[in-house]
Amino acid sequence: MRKLSFLGWPIATGILAALLILQLFPDLLSRGVTTVEIHESNVTEPAVGQPDGRPWSYAEAVDRAAPSVVNIYTRTVVKDNASPLQQDPFYRHYFNSDNVPKQQRIQSSLGSGVIISEQGYVVTNNHVIAGADSVVVALRDGREAVAKIVGSDPESDIAVLQIKLPELPAIALTSSDQLRVGDVVLAIGNPFGVGQTVTQGIISATDRNSLGLNTYEDFIQTDAAINPGNSGGALIDPAGNLVGINTAIFSKSGGSQGIGFAIPSNLAKQVMLDLIEHGRVIRGWVGVEAQAMNPRLAESFGLDPSQHGLIIAGIYRDSPAHKAGLQPGDIMLALNGEGITDGGHDAMNTIARIKPGVKTRFTIYRDGKQFDVEVTTAERPANIN
16 A cells, blocks of 8 residues: 555655646647638728728728619611622612612610710710611610710710600719729729629820720720720729720630720710700811921921921911911920920810810921911811811
8 A cells, every 4th residue: 555655655656746747738639630721801891991991892982883884785777688699799770779678777875874964975986886776775774765866976986876765864974084003993884785784993094096996095094994885984993983984805706805995984074965955066277287296306407306296298288377377387285384295195085075166275386486376276176077
């Protein structure tokens, strides 16, 4: 008994020590077993902003703007010749093909638009509704209405429709002049007819021109995905305000490749108001044809190679420029004190925005001398290309 009692204390001490070690180092019994720690959040409400004000979610912006974005369906009656022979010149020469009955077929297309006012005015692209015999506007809430074409402007690719429905959700516009490269934007439309869709990106560039799309080009470039059917839809900022009308994509495959173009809201607003109030777009015109001056031409005129300007190549007879004394070969260096840049597209767009009857100051270089000429703008004639 004494021997057992003598051995009891060391055994008890060892057990206590082992328990203490296992308590402090539990991994000793579980080597080779991986424990995955997952942090789960019980927050069910969406985060709407970070402490510094940057948004985490654009859901509120979409909630504000999406009801104002509509789907546009057009129908065009196309008359086809009943026989392929009617397209043959020999057949048409010996037979009067005008008396042969023609077949009719309905050609349908789709696009998007934006409700701009509660009076039912909808802005879209001209190419969405061009040549259409009927236009139907479908709202996000399920309502539909046949639209009246108020007016269209192919030169800016803007068209205005009007629908008669109560309680229309009009979008809020914001100035596109404040946009900067890198700003976040969202594109809302009806790509491929799948239904209203939202894509997100940034502004890749502003003042894009010389794309060969319109006569007057001042595009916002974005990498927000824009696909066929998005044309005429809304480009909005993170607050849900309209900053542009989605218009075109640059694509070799027909799908989005991260280069989309939108008409700035300021230009769309100006064209819309002119179409509603006057039935046409009133643009300033001075009657000159000009080309950009490159460094080699600048040197040939005795100017610094870095000098920007427009060389007046032609002048319309009895135009404002002709009456003001401008001549072919004159070099336009500035317009109302603003130097000519980017090939002169800004200057020509500026002239177009000037109301007829307003005097515009041209800074001209001729025969080694620089001087100012005041030109009173006129309304651009409809037959001028």
